[in-house]
Amino acid sequence: MPTVFRYEGYRFFFFSDDHLPRHIHIEKGDSYVRIELSNLKVTDSYHISPKEIRKLQKLVESKREILRGAWNEYFS
DSSP states (O other): OOEEEEETTEEEEOOTTOOSSOEEEEEETTEEEEEETTTOOEEEEESOOHHHHHHHHHHHHHTHHHHHHHHHHHHO
16 A cells, blocks of 8 residues: 555555546544545545545645656556
8 A cells, every 4th residue: 555645644545456536545543535636526434524524635635736646656
C-alpha cells in the first residue's frame, strides 16, 4: 500500500491493486474514507464525522494534482 503523504495523523494511500476511477484512501486509527480525485465524491467511509470528511475533501482538492501525479506514476 503506497503512502502518498501524511497529514495531522491521517495517511493518504493507494492499494497496490487499485482500480479506476482514480481515488485516494485516507485512514487515521479506525477512521477511514475513500474519495474520488475527479469529483471529491466519498465512495466509502466509516468511523469518521461529516466535519472531518469535509476537511479531508478540501485537502484532497488542494492536493489533487499531486495525488493524480502519484496515481499515474504508480499505476503506469
